[in-house]
Amino acid sequence: MKQIDPSLAGHIAGRATTLASCWIVRRLDGTALGFTDHDRPLAVSGTLCQPQNALSATAAKDGPGLAVGGSEIGGAISSPDLTDSDLERGLWDNARVDVYLVNWENPDQTLLLRRAIIGEVNRSGSAFTAELRGLSHLLESRQGRVFSRRCDADLGDHRCKINLSNPAYQTEALVTASAPGWVQTGPLSGYQDGWFTGGRLTVLDGAISGFASEIALEQAGTAGPVFSLFEATPAALDAGTRIRVRAGCDKMLATCRSKFANHLNFQGFPHMPGADFVLSYPNSNTGRNDGSPLVD
Incomplete structure (x- = not known):
């Protein structure tokens, strides 16, 4: 009271x-x-x-x-x-x-x-x-961890341990064209196509400095990559506006290994039995009730 x-x-x-x-x-x-x-x-x-x-x-x-x-x-x-x-x-x-x-x-x-x-x-x-x-x-928010095949850490956090200041994982670029739902920059050399899909775009200067959105898709454009955004910018960005783009992670073990060489810190459970295993049961017609695995 x-x-x-x-x-x-x-x-x-x-x-x-x-x-x-x-x-x-x-x-x-x-x-x-x-x-x-x-x-x-x-x-x-x-x-x-x-x-x-x-x-x-x-x-x-x-x-x-x-x-x-x-x-x-x-x-x-x-x-x-x-x-x-x-x-x-x-x-x-x-x-x-x-x-x-x-x-x-x-x-x-x-x-x-x-x-x-x-x-x-x-x-x-x-x-x-x-x-x-x-x-x-x-109290309604999720507490603790969720067991999943996918990693439940955020890229670059204390559990993931990836150093996002590494130029391999993020870079700055200048806007060449934009609309509220997408942003295009000049060529970004040294990065594979789609490297930033699922990553994050942050506006560094201009009228909406500080705005950030997850990148839904990176596509190759004629003059440079085009980033489609999950959250549209309040207004189109002026040409020459500085932005930062960060690599994306789909939170799968294969990506953690091949893209970030960080599989030893993978925070998921990739070897969890799937639904097929959980729903399987002995069947007299299979002829395999000999103690061998139900799912190969």
């Missing part, structure tokens, strides 16, 4: 109140930003919450036990701290939000109502709505 400041409790119990809502958002890049539905800036928990036109929130919904609760916050993209470009680049994805009730006449009187994580963000013109997911939704 939340502990309320006695002075704030007394204010709420009064006949007239001066209450406002404040949201402090902490993005994964370390940026902390504050917003309020009041018409003046309010300093809450060491963060200055700026007025945001038409910012409003729906009622919070909670379920029994550890059921995931949630709500939404919506408004207009009119604050200098809340830009269309940042939303497009995913800088607000999975950001943590603290929701406060504040006495705007005395901002030291606050009550932390809930903590949440930003989920899906929807936009329509200059308006947006963001889903606020209760922290209990983290």
Whole structure:
């Protein structure tokens, strides 16, 4: 149960109140930003919450036990701290939000109502709505390892151990042409066709610097490779924009051995029996009930 400041409790119990809502958002890049539905800036928990036109929130919904609760916050993209470009680049994805009730006449009187994580963000013109997911939704995420023929490590992480700074696995290039769903660069010598399929493309400069997307497919173009992206860029990239492309991995043992020479660190279980073996059973008509393997 939340502990309320006695002075704030007394204010709420009064006949007239001066209450406002404040949201402090902490993005994964370390940026902390504050917003309020009041018409003046309010300093809450060491963060200055700026007025945001038409910012409003729906009622919070909670379920029994550890059921995931949630709500939404919506408004207009009119604050200098809340830009269309940042939303497009995913800088607000999975950001943590603290929701406060504040006495705007005395901002030291606050009550932390809930903590949440930003989920899906929807936009329509200059308006947006963001889903606020209760922290209990983290309990629904996968924990531990999954046994699979494929590797469950991420390329370059502490289990994979591949050094992605090696020029064999990533390189920088200049954009020659692009559209929201694809990017073309000049020739990339020293790399096999399809080397970057399943990899990652990151924009290094320009208006959407920091945007990244997985590469769905690398195809050979007349003037250089063409990278089809799973997530379209917010806008076409200007010619000359620097990008970084990283090699792809299909997480199979053969690829780990031939492409990365890293099969000793392979984090999958390639010799697991398949469905045919699991579903097999002794059959008197086979004439092979002699203790030999059921599946060759």
